[in-house]
Amino acid sequence: MPDSGSSRRAFIRTVGVVAAAAACGAADAKAQEYKPQEQKKLTKAAAKYQDHPNGNDGCGACPYFQFPKSCVLVEGDISPMGWCRMFTSFSPLDRGAHT
């Protein structure tokens, strides 16, 4: 006759292994679902986009602008004469390249 304590421990161990396997499966599924290239862009409102330049700064001079009328960061039609709060004249490709 089996010891009820040892069978309970075996049951708990089995449940633990099954739970761990399920957790790993969930983690794998999440890792496979992660597609950074499909990240959503900001709305124009969230970016405080305006359809006119801010002084001398405008989308046409920003490295995030994509000719003819879009932006890497902000959704919708983007004018080369527009501007938003993420404007930069500093190319993302240059980041970290300066000493």
Ligand code: SF4
């Ligand atoms: S200023 Fe803003 S909206 Fe315009 S290109 Fe740069 S990041 Fe995009």
